[in-house]
Amino acid sequence: TKGQLMMMNHSILFLEDKIRILKIPFFSHFCAAHYLSLVLRTGSIPYTSLFYSSSNIEGAGFDLPSGVFTSGHPGTYQVTWSLVADDKAGGPSVRIFLRKNSIQIPESHHVSSYTGSSGLVYNQGSRTLLLHLDQGDTLDLFCTDCRTTIWHITLCVSLM
16 A cells, blocks of 8 residues: 555654664764873873874763763773873883773883983973773873972774
8 A cells, every 4th residue: 555655664764764773884083182291190180281182982972180081982092192201310100001890901101211321301202002991091191209290191082
């Protein structure tokens, strides 16, 4: 009948729309920064700006004051960070780890130090890691020792 045919056409259009939605890949990209100098004995690095953000995943995001990224979808993520450290002669080393769900990732250890007898050096360094995150997992850069000034800090997290 004509009514059944119209209902089938409506169902087909509905299903085609659902298939179209499923074909759209998930994406999640965030980059946070803290450009001013920061001295932090120990703790998560906070950020002052989110200079890039693009995501179609509900629940994914960056909490700038706490420095915590939350994953909104399971998958492989690329995590990249960089910073400058003012390493002074006789001063402490900078020691930073990436943490997943508040647990340090040993392979992410980022260290900066100066062993000269006088003066200081500006040391810029960066790291990139690939790791799996489940929905709701968190990431943060954690200073185990940041008594030396660090600045121009960026942290970017992208679902691959």
